[in-house]
Amino acid sequence: MALPKYKTSRANTHSRRANWKATAAATVNCPNCGAPALPHMACPSCGNYRGRTYRSAIQPAHTK
Structure with missing residues (x-):
């Protein structure tokens, strides 16, 4: 393998x-x-892709 001659x-x-x-x-x-x-x-907001719903929208686990 070749090595560099100078730094x-x-x-x-x-x-x-x-x-x-x-x-x-x-x-x-x-x-x-x-x-x-x-x-x-x-889509991370509504869960749709090409006209189909693949998952529900992300909801916060705890709301006040």
Whole structure:
């Protein structure tokens, strides 16, 4: 295996690592309720996907 002949400076290391960025997840608006949801997934607000209800909406466990 090849080894580096010289030490890589901090500036070169940081400039190389500056391109490793996380991208935000793409969201679409739910056609049923209009809340943002991940594509090809059930809506977290109403539980609908492609006109069907797959689960009930998330309700808080304890309300005052």
